[in-house]
Amino acid sequence: MKKFIKNLRSKILLYYCAYRYNKNVLPTCKINGSCRFNGKEKFGKNVNFNGIRVYGKGNVTFGDNFHSAEGLKILTSFHNYKGERIPYDHTIITKDVIIEENVWIGLNVIILGGVTIGEGAIIQAGAVVVKSIPKYSICGGNPALTFSHRDKEHYIGLKEKGMFL
Numbered sequence: 001m002k003k004f005i006k007n008l009r010s011k012i013l014l015y016y017c018a019y020r021y022n023k024n025v026l027p028t029c030k031i032n033g034s035c036r037f038n039g040k041e042k043f044g045k046n047v048n049f050n051g052i053r054v055y056g057k058g059n060v061t062f063g064d065n066f067h068s069a070e071g072l073k074i075l076t077s078f079h080n081y082k083g084e085r086i087p088y089d090h091t092i093i094t095k096d097v098i099i100e101e102n103v104w105i106g107l108n109v110i111i112l113g114g115v116t117i118g119e120g121a122i123i124q125a126g127a128v129v130v131k132s133i134p135k136y137s138i139c140g141g142n143p144a145l146t147f148s149h150r151d152k153e154h155y156i157g158l159k160e161k162g163m164f165l
Contacts, residue, residue, distance in 0.1 A: 029043055029049065030046075030049070031048075032049065033052075033070050037054050037060075041054065044061075044065070048067045051071055053074075056076030056113065060076065060099070065164045066103050067105070068109070071107055076095060076113040078092065080092065093113075097115055098116040100119040103118075106126070108126050110128045115132050115133070116133070117129065118137065120136045120150055121134070121137045121138070124140025128144060137149055
């Protein structure tokens with residue numbers, strides 16, 4: 001019964017997100033938490049959300065087999081601090097975010113616009129991603145820094161066998 005209720009809740013959230021934010025989310029996503037999109041997302045296959053909020057007007061691309069924990073925030077628009085007023089002026093700077101395939105993002109992560117997260121990367125819980133992350137990197141902190149890497153041969157072997165969650 002618990003599994004049935006969890007699956008039903010996921011489907012309700014998915015259809016709500018599709019209706020409210022982005023129609024192309026339906027055939028590709030699993031949504032298990034509160035999600036709010038800006039309508040400018042592109043979704044790969046088998047993407048999984050457990051809670052996300054996309055702020056701003058920039059595009060966000062999620063590659064195949066993306067997984068995130070609760071509390072993911074992606075900011076794609078910023079105030080212009082180099083403008084004609086202090087602390088910022090009325091202009092807005094918008095930058096896209098690209099998350100490549102097989103990326104896993106932990107609890108309460110913040111990603112700023114203009115960032116690309118490379119294939120197979122793992123972002124540790126609580127990280128603030130302010131610059132692009134290379135393929136196969138394991139990173140964390142504020143600002144997020146690479147502290148390890150996946151075993152590339154093992155990763156590629158699993159990918160070639162289609163061993164996706």
